Amino acid sequence: MREGVTVTGVVLKSSPSGETDRRLVVLTRERGKITVFARGARRPGSPFMAACRPFVFASFTLYEGREAYGLKGAEVAEYFDRLGQDMEASCYGSYFLEIADYYTRENVRDEPMMVLVYQSLKALLKPVFPRELVRRIFELKAMVNGGEYTERPPRQTGDSAAYAWEYVVYSPPEKLYTFTLKEDAFREFASCVEMERRRFMDKNFKSLEILESLKQMTAGSAPAKDHL
Template sequence: MAEVKLRALGLRETDFGDYDRYLTALTEEGRKIEILCKNARRGNQGKTIAARQFCFAEFVLRERGGRFTLQEASIVRDFFAIAEDIEAYALACYLCELTNTLTDESEESPALCRMLLSALTALCAGKRAKNLVKAAFEWRAMAESGYAPDLSACGVCGRVIETPPVFFSVRAGQAADKVCARRIGGDYARLSEGALRALLHVLTSEARRVYAFALSGPAAAQFCELAEQYTLYHLGRGFDSLKFYRSLCPPVFG
């Protein structure tokens, strides 16, 4: 067995047997791993208190054949306070489930880890609108995972769209100018200037600045609606945690 030291964020906990637990974690480098935490559900949880969902920790692991067993864990930063706000907790669960879906054991995406840590920080602080944190994470996480929407030019004629309006298709994942959008029809929706600026910011800014924007009114509603639609459509699945969040926070869009 080899000893491995790394830092990772807990995404999901799964009980195993009578006393053990598996922790699905996202490493600082953006790789997903499964960690067996033996005796984690016994009364004395001294060495496993940091091996929890919503906790960013330093781990000492034993690795054998690609399987990891917990030896030690110490907290770097925890986000347990999210549980004090049921809406923030539900949203954090969804962001973790989405991240779990978008990552695997073979590829690394450091930006995803940084973005998720920033999202959890924002939810704990409560200073940014939850719906904007959610939508910004959805847009950028999809982009980082190979599902980036193309806003660089009209996806129909190929010409650069120099002036608004810009239309966007969730299904095609691309923009179109006014003439092409009207000619093609389908689900091309006109982006408000505010939603377009926010989307461009989220897709192009440094990971640490993804959430550094403000948006309100119909533009915010459109930005958030399209983000959720785009994520669910291109992943071809729903999320139980999103259903839970929506039971607490029905969307403001139609």
């Protein structure tokens, strides 16, 4: 092992490794997506346990190995515990993590994607932003960040949807969640994002499948609500 390094990032994946360890995939500001092994993280009382969950944003102190990193310590900035208390929000958040994993590469810096994930998880927890709007903004900006997008909507729309599209394309992640759309404009915007998603994202996302199933179940059991 070499000297310790400190990085800031979000846990995209956490899975068991051996009898007591965890294997993490962390998207970091300094080194892009990396693999981190947390020794003993599954033991009761482990100081690593809380930091080894998806959604966690933290400053990680690591030992650098040949093919992966070892976790030495972590200072958690945000757990996003409220996502775990809301099944729908958790599905949206997990979907965002899957997309971030899809678009990022090992050891290739991608700070904009890390910031996008952070800002989008925060937006999910703000009642002022409809979650489907957060989803569509995230999808479009993730495609933009990955270099797979069109500067304008793929079909003709009204002015509001077209402006929203251009705003998402050209704004930094920190400024994305500053607007809402009326129902008609949102439908146009969402339809255009879906067209591009199907065109550019060559993957079936498990979290999205669960989310769509959950929404269908909710729609079938709850009375219709008027949109604001």
